[in-house]
Amino acid sequence: MTTPISYYLILSGIVFLTGIVGVLIRRNIIAILLSVELMLNATNINFVAFSDYFRDLGGQVFVFFALTVAAAEVAVGLAIIIALHRSRSTINIEEFNLLKW
């Protein structure tokens, strides 16, 4: 008796939606980056669930690459946050309107 694949899809959909809501409603840049991590994890759950379903290791290898990209994204994102905090002394997203039209 195995868990049906649709349960995993619903789970990862809920986690992904939580991430989207977090990106849209939080004002702290660090919380926004944490929400991006939530979205990446939701896709990872999908990849591994389908890898188990189709008995194909390609999904797990792609989770590996997603992890690499997540690590790179976190390093660059946190460096940008530190640079922003140094120039503006805040990490509230509403204080940054340089690229706003």
Next chain:
Amino acid sequence: MSHLFFGYFASMIIATSILVVALKNPVYSALSLLVMFFHVAGLFVTLHAEFLAAVQIIVYAGAILVLYLFVVMILNVKQDDRYHNQWRAAGFVCAPLLIEAMVLLSGGAKARMTGTQAVPGPSAESLAPDNTLAIGQTLFSTYLFPFEVASLVLLVAMIGAIVLAKREIGEPDNPNPMLRTKAAE
């Protein structure tokens, strides 16, 4: 039994991911994200991806989360700011996505009942018993070129992070011009 494990991991993952978004203090958000990473790793174990579960804990919980916590503590922000006024945008994005997911999943269930399956079912042969060995063989044969590209991505991210975060030589601690002129006076 597998339903029981899935129910526990799924409910904990959903609860902690909602906590990540809802909690006010970024440190608490990061810590509940840590709990979520551990439960995702547990879910990977139930899906026969033991190597990925270990990598998930080592890389996500061990490296990425520590980086987050370091930055939160370095910046030492006051937590007076919370949500901003994009509830309507969030609703407009999420409600159609949620409805779409429901429609797709219910349609998939109906198709399975009538026997017209769009995707092939699980194949008969099982995954290799040695997960790490199998992943290594796949990674270094089929996905060798993406693997090398991933190393390039990591190199670029490392250099980029250093360039972005470093302070120029001679640059003062607080570059706020008001404070600097005050100090000069």
